[in-house]
Every structure is written in structure tokens, then in C-alpha cells.
Amino acid sequence: MALVASVLLAVLAPSAPAADRPNILWIVVDDMSADFGCYGSPAVPTPHVDRLAAEGTRFAHAFVTAPVCSPCRSALITGMYQTAIGAHHHRSGRGTEKIRLPAGVQPVPAIFQKAGWYTCIGDGLPGPATNARGRPQGLGKTDYNFEWDPAIYDGEDWAGREPGQPFFMQVQLSGGKLRDGKGGLERARAQAAAAFGKATDPETVTLPPYLPRDPALLADRAAYLDAVRLTDAHVGRVIARLEAEGILDDTLVIFMTDHGISHVRAKQFLYDEGTHVPFIVRGPGIPRGEVREDRVEHIDMPAISLAVAGLPIPPTMQGRDVFVKDLEAREAVFAARDRC
Numbered sequence: 624m625a626l627v628a629s630v631l632l633a634v635l636a637p638s639a640p641a642a643d644r645p646n647i648l649w650i651v652v653d654d655m656s657a658d659f660g661c662y663g664s665p666a667v668p669t670p671h672v673d674r675l676a677a678e679g680t681r682f683a684h685a686f687v688t689a690p691v692c693s694p695c696r697s698a699l700i701t702g703m704y705q706t707a708i709g710a711h712h713h714r715s716g717r718g719t720e721k722i723r724l725p726a727g728v729q730p731v732p733a734i735f736q737k738a739g740w741y742t743c744i745g746d747g748l749p750g751p752a753t754n755a756r757g758r759p760q761g762l763g764k765t766d767y768n769f770e771w772d773p774a775i776y777d778g779e780d781w782a783g784r785e786p787g788q789p790f791f792m793q794v795q796l797s798g799g800k801l802r803d804g805k806g807g808l809e810r811a812r813a814q815a816a817a818a819f820g821k822a823t824d825p826e827t828v829t830l831p832p833y834l835p836r837d838p839a840l841l842a843d844r845a846a847y848l849d850a851v852r853l854t855d856a857h858v859g860r861v862i863a864r865l866e867a868e869g870i871l872d873d874t875l876v877i878f879m880t881d882h883g884i885s886h887v888r889a890k891q892f893l894y895d896e897g898t899h900v901p902f903i904v905r906g907p908g909i910p911r912g913e914v915r916e917d918r919v920e921h922i923d924m925p926a927i928s929l930a931v932a933g934l935p936i937p938p939t940m941q942g943r944d945v946f947v948k949d950l951e952a953r954e955a956v957f958a959a960r961d962r963c
Contacts, residue, residue: 682915
């Protein structure tokens with residue numbers, strides 16, 4: 624009976640993709656700077672993001688091309704500067720006048736979908752995805768600043784794919800937004816206390832030198848650090864799921880945030896605290912335990928993913944595969960802040 628059961632499980636369980644058709648999994652976090660142990664931050668432990676860095680390649684100098692959500696995410700999903708596709712004004716084009724992508728430019732999920740990948744966007748865990756307040760949200764956050772077809776996503780989770788079908792998954796995490804809104808600080812503290820036994824003590828917080836040690840600022844930074852820990856724990860659950868399903872090593876995982884912490888001089892601003900982000904890549908063919916000092920931009924994410932998947936990089940795409948041999952390193956990175 625045990626042999627029969629094993630055979631049935633082998634037949635019914637989704638098989639891993641072929642080596643030349645890896646899964647692609649992006650983890651994109653809201654409103655968070657590079658405040659992780661692997662980036663030198665001692666503030667809170669982040670073992671799961673640190674593990675990704677230890678098992679992959681960490682980029683020390685990664686930057687977004689826009690320090691606010693919708694222009695950044697519009698650039699990310701096309702691999703093009705937001706200024707090149709007319710998506711640079713934050714959350715415009717949602718009224719009478721619409722923004723449409725230039726001819727020949729496609730969102731990356733559409734490219735993967737046409738090539739046979741199952742495309743999905745959610746929180747990377749079984750069951751309905753939830754938002755920062757723990758409420759079901761359907762498809763994960765997109766916030767694209769142009770007209771797009773929701774049909775580019777087949778579902779919320781890779782569990783819906785056919786056996787053996789590779790998937791392209793965007794794991795969208797609330798990150799710094801866990802502390803947003805009415806009661807947000809208290810909610811983040813309560814979640815951290817439940818998860819880790821206690822929340823971050825505001826009195827232990829170190830603030831940037833340009834901020835005074837005001838109680839309100841200390842409380843906000845403590846809740847933000849709790850959000851960093853909660854984000855790291857969520858990343859750990861996604862990694863554990865990939866391992867349990869036997870597909871971690873068949874999956875390209877890229878971890879990044881959509882811009883820096885939501886605070887003065889950071890989100891919406893072109894200082895490092897607004898544009899410098901963590902960027903970690905782990906998976907098939909990616910060097911392990913390497914730290915890269917060259918400059919990369921978040922619009923490189925699609926080109927890296929397409930290259931690992933063996934798919935052609937569209938000639939219109941301005942991001943590039945930074946793992947290509949004989950890479951000519953950038954002399955500079957470019958970012959723009961338009962109407963916010």
C-alpha cells in the first residue's frame with residue numbers, strides 16, 4: 624500500500640520544471656530601505672534575507688529609477704525607465720486621460736505567459752493573499768501607472784499551474800506599510816510581539832543624524848524595524864514552501880524593495896535613502912555568496928529573469944542582464960522624481 628501511495632503522489636504532485644525552464648520568483652517589498660543584516664544593519668535580525676544573500680549574489684549598489692511606488696513599479700514591470708514610457712507622474716492616467724505603453728513595449732508577465740509560464744501575483748503563501756491589515760486583497764499589488772490587461776496574470780499563486788509548468792510569481796509584501804494608517808504603529812508592534820515575543824523598544828533605536836530623538840520619531844522607527852523583521856519572517860515562509868515542494872533550486876529568486884523607507888528625505892526623494900535598495904539574486908547559474916560592487920538598477924530585474932529563463936530580451940528593454948559575461952559596468956545610475 625505504501626508503494627502504491629508513493630506512486631500516486633509522484634503522479635499527482637506537480638513536477639519540477641525542466642532545467643532550461645526555471646521558475647521565476649520576485650519578492651518586491653513596499654517602503655523599505657536596505658536595513659537587513661547582510662547590508663550591515665545591526666538593528667534587528669534578518670536571517671532569511673541574509674540566507675538569500677549567502678546563497679546567491681548581493682548587490683551593494685542597487686538603485687531604483689524612481690523613489691515612489693507607481694513610477695518605480697511601472698519601470699520594474701517593463702524593464703524601462705518610467706520617463707521613457709510616460710509613467711513618471713505618480714498615479715496619473717487614472718482619470719479621463721489614460722497612459723498607454725509605447726508600441727512594442729509589453730509588461731514582463733505577458734512575455735512569460737506567452738512563452739508558457741504560469742503567471743501569478745500574491746503573497747507567496749497558500750490561500751488568499753492579504754494586505755497590511757490582514758484582509759484578503761485578491762491579486763497582489765501592481766500599481767502600474769498605465770493601462771494594462773489583468774489577464775496577464777493567470778492567478779494569485781503558483782499552485783494553480785499545470786503539472787510541470789514553470790511559473791513567474793511576483794510576491795508583493797507590505798513592508799514599511801505595515802505601520803501605515805490609523806493604529807498602524809500599534810498594529811506593527813502587536814504583530815511583532817506575537818511573532819517574536821516582543822516588539823522593538825523605541826529607546827534602543829538609532830535615528831539618522833538629521834532627525835531629532837523625538838518620541839514620535841522613535842516610535843515610528845521602532846515600528847518600522849518591526850516591519851523589517853516581519854518582512855524577513857514572511858520571506859522565510861516563502862523559502863520554506865519552495866523547499867518543501869522541492870523546487871527552490873529550480874527557482875530564480877530576486878529580492879528587492881520598491882524604494883526606501885517612507886520618511887523625510889527617503890521615499891519620494893532622490894537621496895540615497897529614497898533610491899538605494901537591497902537587491903539579491905539566488906538561483907540557477909547565479910554565483911553563491913558573492914557581493915557585487917558595480918551599479919545596478921531595478922529595471923535590470925526583467926532582463927536578468929528573461930536571460931535565466933532562456934527567453935530573448937526585447938530590444939526596447941533598457942534594463943540589462945548584469946550576469947552576462949564581459950559586462951560593461953555602469954559609470955552611473957539614473958533616477959528621477961516627478962510629480963508626487
